Amino acid sequence: MSVALAPFADAADMRASAPFQPPSPTLWDGVYLGGHIGYSFTRSNFSVLPLATGGSAESGSTTLIDRQNGILGGYSAGLQGGVNYVLPSRLLLGLESDITFLDHGRSFRFIGPDAGGPDVISDKLSFVSTTRGRVGEVFGAWMLYGTGGLAVDRDTVSVLTNGAATDTALKTHIGWTLGAGAEVELTGNWRAKLEYLFMDFGRSGTDLFATSQRFSSAQAIHSLRLGLNYQFGWPGEVENGPKNDNSQSAKDPKAGADKGDGNDSNWSLHAQTTEIYQGKLPMHAPFSGPQSLSKNYEGRETATATGFVGYKLWDGTELYFNPEIFQGFGLNHTHGLGGFSNGEAQKTGTLYPRAYIARAFVRQTFGFGGGEETLEDGANQIGEKVDISRLTLSIGKMAVNDIFDNNSYAHDPRSGFMNWSAWEGGAFDYAADQIGYAVGGAAELNQKNWTLRTGYFLVPKVPNGDDYDTAFFKRGQYLVEGEERYSLFGQAGKLRLTGWLSQAFSGSFKESVDVAAFNLDIAETRKTRTEYGFVANVEQSVTDTLGLFSRASWRNGRSEIMSFTDIDKSFSTGGVLKGSAWGRPDDSIGVVGIVNGLSRNYRQFLAAGGLGVNIGDGQLRYRPEMIAETYYAIPITKGITLTLDYQFVQNPAYNADRGPASIISARLHSEF
Template identity: 45%
Template sequence: MLWCCCWLYSEKSLSAAPENEIAGTNVMPEARAQTWNWHFQNTFYLQGDPGFPAEYSGPNSLHSGGEIQDTISADLFLGARLWHGAEMHVDGLLWQGFGLSGTLGVEGFPNGEAFRLGTSVPNVTFARIFLRQTFGLGGEQETVEDDALHLAGRQDVSRITLTVGKMSVKDIFDNNTYANDPRTQFMNWGLMANEAWDYPADSIGFQTGMAIELNQPRWTVRYGFFQMPRVSNGMAQDTHYLEAWGMVGEFERRYTLAEHPGAVRLLGFLNSAHMGSYEEAVENTVRPADIIATREYRYKAGVGLNLEQEIVKNVGVFSRLGWSDGRNEAWVFSDVDHAATLGVSIKGAFWARPQDTVGLGGVLNGIASKHREFFGQGGTGILAGDGKLTYGLEKILEIYYDFQVWKTLHGTFDYQFVSNPAFNRDRGPVSVLAARVHWEL
């Protein structure tokens, strides 16, 4: 087994080696670009809270008595170049463990690796199987680095990219340099994505669909069309393909400010799924409020803003703002209708630890008026449902320190303070402590 891993590693390194270093350049022509690659990652979380005050609890509440949970994930990524401009990528995922309280009770959930589909024994699936076809439009070229979802090579800066298959919608949309990956950066859901965007996904975060991108030197426009689950946050897909779908569009503008890179991304989405209506559930005399009885094919729409800016070398700030209409049932990601985040990321070069990172981020989450009434009448959502509700904005502060242990082995210590968990002023505040170990090949 060890010999096989060493052989694969040597083959991968050779296939990714620079092909032309004349005059200090690092050029990899298409004809000699990387033909295949493999990558591996393993991430372990240990997370807990010591307990907190709570006037009452409901079916979807965070346990107030304190608890410790762990999660583990492992991915084997394989990529192959099929023909000119075409790549196939496959991701085999293993996962095990549970989020706090079964991943319930906090909207900005503190573990970005915790799936709603928790398991006490290892589960495996093909998380990603997709084809990416890139059509070059000529002109200047840029280098593509070897990573888990890309083959090293060269491509036109001006290009059209088509991606089809099963993937994470977040592979393409709502990216941010400083707050994006819960395996290496912030752990909180609200800092890895825009929580007001109910983005298409199954219970473990992946979905089938397609995306098309037009890239230019200073800007990119993207559009995606994806399937939706048959039930809220479920695994099975809804086969009413003309009625159950999620569309998303994004415009990204890149720029420099005093020679420091930055980007602004404007996102809009429209979902159609077999959702319930909060207003109808509240008007119905059934208590606790029952959203299931009101389900039919309905729409949910929203917008998001994503900002990042390098301030000085090794220091960057970021923010996300999100809004959705809040009329119909949250279907996939979280119950949040309105979201705002702000934070800073600092690399350890300032203290002679260039591979280390310290991050500080804040999250504000809220919901629309009918959504509040629904929870106040005992309704339950994807993450929230305390039986009652004294409404308040959910407020979260996260600080983490990620440090290099050895080459691609990193450890992280993390602290999160949650006020008004699941929008409820009668519960909390909660302090959440975590340790993370992440390893890559």
Template identity: 40%
Template sequence: MSHFFGLSFVRVAGRGMKRICKIGGGIGVALATYSCAIAADLPANPPVKAPVPYLALYDWNGWYAGVHVGAIRGLSNWSAIPPGAGAPGLSGSFDLPFNFDFIGGTGNYVAGLQGGYNHVFPSRAMLGFESDISFPNSDVQVPFSVRGSQTVSSPLTGQVTYGEAVIHYGSARARAGYAFDHFLLYGTGGLAWSYDQVTRTQVDGVSVGGAATPGTVDTRLLWRLGWAAGAGIEIPLAANWTAKAEYLATGFGHKGMRFTGASEAFNSDLTMQSIRLGLNYRIGDASHIPDFLTKGPSALETDRFALHAQATYVSQYAPPFRAPYSGRNSLDPNTGRETFDTTLYAGVRLWDGAEAWVNPEVDQGFGLSASVGAAGFPSGEAYKVGASYPYTRLHRAFLRQTIDLGGEIQKVDAGLNQFSGSQTSDRLVLTVGKFSVGDIFDTNKYAHDPRSDFMNWAIIDTGTFDYAADAWAYTVGAAAEWYQGPWTFRGGLFDLSIAPNATHLDPQFGQFQWVGEIERRYAIWDQPGKIAISGFLTRGRMGGFQDAIQLAALNGGPADITAVRRYQSRGGISMNLEQQLIPNVGFFARAGIADGNKEPYEFTDVDRTVAAGLSISGKQWGRDNDTVGIAGAVNGITNVHQAFLNAGGLGILVGDGMLSRPGNEKIVETYYSFPVLAAKVTLDYQLIVNPAYNRDRGPVSVLGFRVHSQY
């Protein structure tokens, strides 16, 4: 017997494995016990209470759209017939088991979208329909976390591993239920589909005919069609918002294919079960759809819960430019790439001053040249890893505790990862969990958010601030902020990647980083501003450039920083200035320096940097929601860092194979942002001179287009 989210499943032996769900009995016993306990505690003549105020019945009628998150597991039964073998051949089954790794960010969890229509009859019976699509988690390097496999051995095949992974799936279902006074109970059923990857890996031996040798991997992508059935409960939260919990089972019959590498026929089925939590926004009848599309949904915030969301699309194109030679980390001319992401910001108040937030995000796409080619990379929306398929990541999951210490009471507006309310000017803020170091350190209101202002890495962050992060720019750690009058003192301890520029964080926390920051707020001629000094100290296994150069001279190959890594420290310090010049016009500046004798660990290949720019609101010319920005940055590296790249070394983002004519990397970026319906559209232009510090390549123009919406 196996267990899945409190449900018990019994496996019945036989060629076709079945699962029987036992749920009713346990719930019935629990409810009966609970009812008896309450009855035993009630007095014979309970006191009469004042009547409960009448609450109007919730209106479930009309169109709705929403989001969901959940966990999933599955089972696949398979059979294979090697060439020359008759039926039945080989057969077996494997689970797609549930797992979750908080630090690694991987597991059998999903996020997705749904939409549908409800009609409630006068009898309170409800009929409707719903369609949904779900995107499972992936770490990209080993894609598709909802997966399973089985390894078998046979004289005809040798040792072989068969596996299946779910890329994305969805359903179109009818819903029928009953609308009680303050909740909706429903059953659901209909059609389901799944897009999967099926693989055959030759582990050892040779298949019949010698077609598949050890290491041969056969991959097939296939669509499956099947059924879906389940049940759920939905409750109103506020205004047009409802929350639901749902169990959904899906089944897909046997489907055949052929692995060409081994000339082998393969057949398999798939069943899955999922538990999902969702939020729906009731649009109403068809007349309200135009308003929903142009204005978006109203934000959700109650005394206890809050929900916000964002979606961003970025497209960039680099026209042809001078490139006499290229290396593994070079920026390619005449290329274009796109990225898309949508994020859910769900929060709950726990106790006085405490908030917990989770941010599942669906990502898809690539940066230019797979996010390499310039130390000041042109898109902060492009991660260091990309995928052609949409996938879910849990980027943030943290607890924040605010302790008021006195002083002026300040109003706090609702926002992303922020409840509305109030706080005192003097306070202590503690944050622990998974989040980005940049959420707390090196912030700047004019240049820090690639979804709404500048996009270049060396402008939205200090280029030398080599903050701890996985390949998606998030880490696990803790931070403290002490606000006292015009001063703020910040400090934090964070987990590093398992190796420099690696995808995953160190699960043992053996490599880590200290970050500290001092901020001073002030006003000049009644114009507010602030200046912050930040520092970091990284402790981990990293290489020195001179060691890599000397080793390359001995073995005759290109400089390899991975061969000379040892446990040591690397530090840096930076300055961040934010100043309002006049109302609606802001100036910012950043500068930083870091240890240029050792490789940067996480962010980008910059040893010294300076950046500055202006942000101007459209209120200056009568367009209140427009913004124009212009900024520039100059990045540099040390002489030994240049020599390392000239010896064929590769950095995090740079490495053209040689660097015979080095120079500072110079960047200019300008953008114009304006509203269109419920979104903000941005036109962006960047000029990168000496990309990757190489005077032989470029200059590079980057044309950008961005659409962003949030509520």
């Protein structure tokens, strides 16, 4: 609240001391780009009419509610860009275009009747785009505006009739939008905005031939958005030019300071985008199951965009928020490998971009002295100086592997190795939803040469589900990790040992096979069961340009995988080399070898025809899954890197009768 009110207080002081000064052209004028997150509430009037002559219509008005989760509306995230021109009278004229992606995996579905019986009708909004004029007035560091223009949305309409017939059609609505908002300067060229938009798309219809129906709807969307813009100004202007005395950065020089040196700026603003294309070459496969890699060539792509917003509430307390957009599919819809080949692939792919909140957590740090060290500004880290001896608490939604099982050389599939069992301990079944995030908390006690970590996180209600099991401390995952930092022949090294135990509602491989009545339906055996395992993780710098690493992981393997992938034991070792030796010091090359295995109970389940998380060939002649991966990363310009990657997989999905598989990848990664 203090941040929001500060400009009003400062403006009051200025009225008493000096007349109003017109805004500098570099404050609001010119081109801007940014992103936004928000919440959308949608209402639809629909009708369903049989295509046959003489049919009667059923119609109604319903709020689009996800009946499964009881969620009204859904999260949204997107990008915007535009241009402003400020007249001497302080009147602002502008034009803005945006595209907003909706969390259609969770929202905008309803159940309705038709003339022939009950239908489950799904009208999933994929994205909304607007092009709008803006008229506003500038008040120093603030700007208020009204906006209106053209709106377009893209829907996917699906129908399931009596659990039998299905049909899917794509639909486009064209309508209009009106709204209003406010923007305020944060620091330097950054602006924050709060905006409300109403969008009306009128009525349009779609023929669903499989069910002999015509579905039509009139949709209206209410959207509340919080956004960040970067004001570039006009081409040729000096960046971060002189500011109006009313601007936030003029009043607080720290607000516009560079954040790369551990200063105490209250804000940390970063973003990333990653696009990966993978192609799997044709391979030997005398048979295939429902979750097998295809024997033919297959090409797939994934794309993500993430915003990393951090704000220091007060000394020692920070708030972090990460909106994220995902689009794409893994090979064979992320099936066919224990160590899957694309670290960005999610278990629920999507043709159109999907928006969601990846992380939202609070970090509290208590300092105990012992000297100071600098934490550089970066994604989810505000640049600051902190005590070496400290206790850090993180509570909220995050990824478990943000904190546990880190490794400097193999941990980020957006910039390093792509294979799941290379950037993580393959048998580390860490708590996560289908996207890879969990709700919980962690504590880290840091000393000069060691760190002790512990945490508790919610697990899914069912294995690889998307909803969290909120039976707190009755079910969930407990973790503990010790990290020792040392020096070997003058080169830094780290050793981490991670142990974890999960209480989760899961099924038994052995019971599914032994009890004929279950017919390999592992869901019939589900009850609260205990899963546990460990990860040993070492990294060692050899020279200034070469680093080596190894991981060994294991889990007990008696019950279903809760969250990660079909691996019960795994060992990986490799290295990363900078390109100084061949005159390209910013390039890097990585090589890793991996051996993955399964428990005896899991092997028998798969051999009998059972299906795992990502694998299931229908039959199994078991051999360890062996993977080799190598990549070459080339910086194109500051913050943008192109990576070429090759993976060779012997015995994909542990099946000696299939493969080997060769997978070629190209990745474009940017950081801002």
